[in-house]
Amino acid sequence: MKLFYAPGACSMAVHIAMNEVGINYALEKVDLGEKTTESGDNYLDINPKGYVPCVQLDNGEYLTEVATLLQYIADHNPDSNLIPPVGDSGRYRVLEMMNYISTELHKNFGPMFNPASSDEQRQAAQDMVTMRLGLIDQQLANGAYITGEQFTIADAYLTTVLGWTQFVNMDLSPWPNIGAYVGRMMARPAVQATMKAEGLA
Ligand SMILES: N[C@@H](CCC(=O)N[C@@H](CS)C(=O)NCC(=O)O)C(=O)O
Known part of the structure; x- marks a missing residue:
């Protein structure tokens, strides 16, 4: 590969x-x-x-x-164990989160990185990401990982996307669960x- x-x-x-x-x-x-x-x-x-x-x-x-x-x-x-097997209800929780990260977080970071974005477009994207991170923070109150107590591919994706907040100067302090999660993920050997x-x- x-x-x-x-x-x-x-x-x-x-x-x-x-x-x-x-x-x-x-x-x-x-x-x-x-x-x-x-x-x-x-x-x-x-x-x-x-x-x-x-x-x-x-x-x-x-x-x-x-x-x-x-x-x-x-x-x-x-x-x-990066995703539960087909048919296991946990699999669809992981896929649900993967879609959320892809379409609601990942794509909304785009205008913040794009030098062609206007200030208004950049602000609108940041407002949207801010709203979406609120839900992530709430969900992280329920477990060490984004879908519970097992690291999955959704965590690999979320860790990557959350890393972008530092490049666009987004302060994570309003979301203490996210801050703690990023610390845990960054400590993983992988x-x-x-x-x-x-x-x-
Ligand atoms: N739909 C694609 C989007 C991939 C994507 O956004 N890639 C970005 C980096 S995070 C990129 O390569 N952008 C450069 C470009 O589009 O020219 C996926 O989910 O893999």
Whole structure:
């Protein structure tokens, strides 16, 4: 498996999951501005969507989309308990949270990073993220992880997205459960290894 990534981007969620399960994989950094890979390939030839993450599977196929890749890794490594099995009600709680993170949090950070956003667009995005984080904080009052007492792929995704708050100067102090959660997640060996490999630690 090879992960095409950009440091600190949403591809980090996939990278964390790979380290959590302990599989062998290769990494290739992508220059998202130039759409080239570090070995000099045109990234658009690999992933015409032009964004990260993308994973080259062992059979040579390319697979994209954070939520899909996380499920792929979890389902191919069932002993890691990164997602409950099909039919278990807990699985749908994890998928429910993955969709929330993807569509309500991840996508709303976009305008805050986009230099072309107006101040109004940036503020509207921040207001939306602020509202969404309130629910995350409430949910974290119920357990050490976002869906309870087990680390899952939803935590790999949430840890990555919450990390972006520091890049957009969002203060996490209004949400004490989130602050404590980020501290716990950052202490995980797989998260530390991921950050180190991406040049962030
Ligand atoms: N729908 C995609 C979105 C991926 C995405 O937003 N990737 C961002 C980094 S977090 C990116 O590569 N942006 C650069 C670009 O779109 O050119 C997914 O869930 O994987």
